[in-house]
Amino acid sequence: MSDTSRPNAGPTIQTIALAGNPNSGKTTLFNAFTKLRQKVGNYAGVTVEKKTGTLVLAGNRVVNVVDLPGTYSLAVRSPDERIAREVLTGRSGDTTRPDLVICVVDAGNLERNLYLVSQIQDLGLPMIIALNMMDEVQRQGKEIDVAQLSAVLGVPVIPMVANQNRGIEELKALIAQGVEATYTRRWRMAPDLEEQAQHIVRLLVEHEGFEESEAFSEAISILSVGRKIEKSDDPADRFFKEELIHQINAIQDRLRKMGLRARSAAVEARYAWIKQVLRDVVKDHRPDQQNITDRIDAFVTHKIFGWLFFGGIMGTMFFMIFTIATYPMDWIDAGFGWLSGIVADALPAGLLADLLVNGIIAGVGGVVIFLPQILILFFFIGLLQDTGYMARAAFIMDRVMSKVGLHGKSFIPLLSSCACAIPGIMAARTIESNKDRLVTILVAPMMSCSARLPVYIIMIAVLIPDATALQKSGIMILMYLLGTAGVGIMAFVFKRTLLKSQQPIFILELPPYRMPSLKTILLQMWERSRIFLKRAGTVILLMSIVLWFLMSFPRHQDLPPHEALKHSYAGSIGSTMEPVIKPLGYDWRIGIGLIGSFAAREVFVSTMSIVFNVSEEADAGILRDEFRQARWPDGRPLFTPLVCIGLMVFFVFAMQCISTIAVVYRETGGWLWPTFQLMYMTSLAYVAAFLVYQVGRMMGFS
Amino acid sequence: MTEESPIKLLNDLVKGQTARIHDFTEENDTCARLEEMGVTPGEEISVVRYAPLGDPIEIRVRGYNLSLRKEEADLIQVTEI
Numbered sequence: 001m002s003d004t005s006r007p008n009a010g011p012t013i014q015t016i017a018l019a020g021n022p023n024s025g026k027t028t029l030f031n032a033f034t035k036l037r038q039k040v041g042n043y044a045g046v047t048v049e050k051k052t053g054t055l056v057l058a059g060n061r062v063v064n065v066v067d068l069p070g071t072y073s074l075a076v077r078s079p080d081e082r083i084a085r086e087v088l089t090g091r092s093g094d095t096t097r098p099d100l101v102i103c104v105v106d107a108g109n110l111e112r113n114l115y116l117v118s119q120i121q122d123l124g125l126p127m128i129i130a131l132n133m134m135d136e137v138q139r140q141g142k143e144i145d146v147a148q149l150s151a152v153l154g155v156p157v158i159p160m161v162a163n164q165n166r167g168i169e170e171l172k173a174l175i176a177q178g179v180e181a182t183y184t185r186r187w188r189m190a191p192d193l194e195e196q197a198q199h200i201v202r203l204l205v206e207h208e209g210f211e212e213s214e215a216f217s218e219a220i221s222i223l224s225v226g227r228k229i230e231k232s233d234d235p236a237d238r239f240f241k242e243e244l245i246h247q248i249n250a251i252q253d254r255l256r257k258m259g260l261r262a263r264s265a266a267v268e269a270r271y272a273w274i275k276q277v278l279r280d281v282v283k284d285h286r287p288d289q290q291n292i293t294d295r296i297d298a299f300v301t302h303k304i305f306g307w308l309f310f311g312g313i314m315g316t317m318f319f320m321i322f323t324i325a326t327y328p329m330d331w332i333d334a335g336f337g338w339l340s341g342i343v344a345d346a347l348p349a350g351l352l353a354d355l356l357v358n359g360i361i362a363g364v365g366g367v368v369i370f371l372p373q374i375l376i377l378f379f380f381i382g383l384l385q386d387t388g389y390m391a392r393a394a395f396i397m398d399r400v401m402s403k404v405g406l407h408g409k410s411f412i413p414l415l416s417s418c419a420c421a422i423p424g425i426m427a428a429r430t431i432e433s434n435k436d437r438l439v440t441i442l443v444a445p446m447m448s449c450s451a452r453l454p455v456y457i458i459m460i461a462v463l464i465p466d467a468t469a470l471q472k473s474g475i476m477i478l479m480y481l482l483g484t485a486g487v488g489i490m491a492f493v494f495k496r497t498l499l500k501s502q503q504p505i506f507i508l509e510l511p512p513y514r515m516p517s518l519k520t521i522l523l524q525m526w527e528r529s530r531i532f533l534k535r536a537g538t539v540i541l542l543m544s545i546v547l548w549f550l551m552s553f554p555r556h557q558d559l560p561p562h563e564a565l566k567h568s569y570a571g572s573i574g575s576t577m578e579p580v581i582k583p584l585g586y587d588w589r590i591g592i593g594l595i596g597s598f599a600a601r602e603v604f605v606s607t608m609s610i611v612f613n614v615s616e617e618a619d620a621g622i623l624r625d626e627f628r629q630a631r632w633p634d635g636r637p638l639f640t641p642l643v644c645i646g647l648m649v650f651f652v653f654a655m656q657c658i659s660t661i662a663v664v665y666r667e668t669g670g671w672l673w674p675t676f677q678l679m680y681m682t683s684l685a686y687v688a689a690f691l692v693y694q695v696g697r698m699m700g701f702s
Numbered sequence: 703m704t705e706e707s708p709i710k711l712l713n714d715l716v717k718g719q720t721a722r723i724h725d726f727t728e729e730n731d732t733c734a735r736l737e738e739m740g741v742t743p744g745e746e747i748s749v750v751r752y753a754p755l756g757d758p759i760e761i762r763v764r765g766y767n768l769s770l771r772k773e774e775a776d777l778i779q780v781t782e783i
Contacts, residue, residue: 072735072738072739073735073738073739075734075735075738077731077734077735108765109765109766110765111740111764111765112739112740112764112765112766115738115740224734263729263734264734264737264742267734267737267738267742268737268742268743271740271742271745293767294750297750297751297760298751301751301753301754301760302754303754306754307754391769394769395753395758395760395769396753396754396755398753398757398758398769398771399753399755399756399757399758400755402757402771408758408769505731505732505735505774506758506769506770506771506774507732507735507736507739507768507769507770507774508758508768508769509766509767509768509769510760510767510768510769511766511767
């Protein structure tokens with residue numbers, strides 16, 4: 001009945017791969033298998049996330065687990081699909097071919113999910129199907145004959161509800177036992193197509209050294225391309241021998257003359273077979289019942305209520321980020337202050353103490369203090385994604401995004417950038433089109449991130465001494481809107497000029513609403529925050545030390561701190577800069593602040609504290625008063641209202657974050673784009689601040 | 703001979719309407735991807751709703767919901783049921 005094409009893969013299983021559609025619960029299963037023994041990295045040369053971990057089976061047997069990117073197909077149209085295909089065919093440079101594939105299938109969506117299963121089966125690997133979300137199927141009034149499904153597919157099928165931990169142990173037991181690769185293809189295309197496909201298989205086996213099973217999969221892939229193959233860099237093409245390409249193209253021509261549409265033949269054949277399989281396997285007792293997802297959607301996409309709900313969610317998220325987060329932030333601040341105190345007391349006053357306290361502890365503290373906000377942001381994003389609402393948000397926002405040439409999917413990265421551009425930029429990986437992803441990355445830092453807040457807060461305090469909460473929020477919202485406008489305009493400009501491309505393919509699945517799994521969300525929060533801390537921490541730490549160095553040398557121990565600063569390297573740079581920034585209304589002291597904040601915006605306030613000789617632990621009000629009293633040599637006030645506003649505007653647009661530059665470097669694979677980003681944003685900031693100050697002056701303001 | 707339904711585009715359907723997929727207007731990557739996601743000739747497709755701003759469209763096919771921009775929906779030819 002079944003073909004045994006491979007020996008039993010039981011005791012020798014070392015690596016298993018998890019494959020499946022997005023939204024099928026693959027990640028939940030991965031987390032259940034690996035718990036905290038997981039690692040997130042990158043596949044070599046591409047910006048596709050690589051998630052690996054280890055699974056411990058009975059008897060302390062350890063197995064490697066690779067969580068492949070969620071894909072709808074192995075057709076190589078996007079980096080995700082390409083990686084999945086490469087790993088499964090053993091052609092991935094840095095990942096071993098798995099000994100076993102677990103296809104995670106959403107039982108409520110069998111037809112589409114089995115398409116990918118059918119493609120993976122072609123590759124001839126041992127396979128288990130994890131039939132997930134069985135609880136939903138039951139709720140929908142459907143029944144699935146699991147035994148029959150398994151018999152027809154020729155593959156073991158384990159029903160499960162991964163987020164309730166049901167079925168996991170059975171799956172682990174089966175993995176430990178081992179699974180044979182048995183597969184006979186039961187779907188068929190038209191006879192002529194089958195014949196031509198076999199021709200290609202023979203060519204591939206004989207001339208390119210393919211294995212039978214992979215050759216078939218490759219042949220289908222070639223036929224699906226639908227046009228002449230050329231020796232190009234298109235990921236859909238392979239680097240075949242010239243003669244082979246010739247022969248393949250001849251086959252394509254032959255098929256075209258016969259009037260056969262090779263391109264979609266395999267797709268339609270697979271689905272036809274799947275439909276037939278499911279006819280005997282799935283019984284739907286309540287086919288016409290409108291389910292709860294439909295009802296929620298009617299509300300959530302409503303012309304009026306939908307927007308109110310959306311606004312409510314966004315508002316709540318921001319409220320939590322900007323108010324609730326301040327409590328833990330204060331604790332962290334106090335904690336680091338206490339640490340500084342201990343170190344300062346323990347060590348003799350001098351260079352080392354200074355480096356530790358003002359360089360390292362201050363630097364690290366400056367990063368860690370953002371952790372609460374980042375955690376809250378990731379929590380919300382995780383919640384929205386897990387429940388399924390995120391897709392609806394992209395759905396209603398897409399029209400707005402597309403007007404500036406962006407993608408509905410850009411919404412999440414841009415929103416995340418409001419807390420911190422680093423995770424936001426990382427989130428842009430979900431955007432398939434390279435150009436659209438790049439544009440999103442380039443404009444994301446203009447969404448006002450949380451590091452800008454300290455600057456806004458103190459500038460507002462200087463501007464309006466007794467500002468009411470309403471006035472404060474009003475001005476801050478204005479800055480946010482300004483940043484958002486910048487994002488829209490620059491995205492539009494980029495899409496029209498540098499990064500012209502067709503409108504992106506916006507095909508987005510709207511999964512059924514699901515109860516979120518707290519475990520999954522927390523694990524995700526932890527993992528992403530860890531990456532943030534590591535990346536931001538190392539770079540900011542370094543920059544803090546460099547800054548400390550610039551501000552502490554050459555040493556002038558005899559002078560009071562703020563005088564010493566004037567004569568340090570930083571001070572010299574600031575003074576040299578003055579002519580350039582004077583048109584914006586800034587002097588050398590603000591210049592130093594800007595130098596410092598080019599590494600990290602957070603540093604502005606602390607740098608200015610030193611410049612103005614205000615102790616770190618002092619009340620924020622003292623720095624504000626110092627700003628108010630600051631004067632130019634000729635007696636004019638330094639922080640006039642225009643300067644305050646202009647400085648805020650500068651911060652809205654300027655790229656002042658070494659960590660972001662580092663992340664953009666990693667995500668775009670080179671220095672070209674981060675450099676470009678730095679240049680265009682700095683110019684924008686300069687021009688904007690210039691206009692505010694000069695035009696304001698011309699209009700008679702100060 | 704049975705009367706054939708006129709061929710329309712997916713965009714021509716109104717909310718709640720179900721039709722049968724006839725073919726695509728072009729042969730490109732978008733169509734290939736749509737097909738792989740189950741939007742194949744002969745299959746039933748319904749328009750669930752239009753987004754509050756008019757675009758994109760939410761459709762239902764093979765038991766699940768998908769969101770498409772109007773310009774993508776324009777690639778899909780349907781016949782009314």
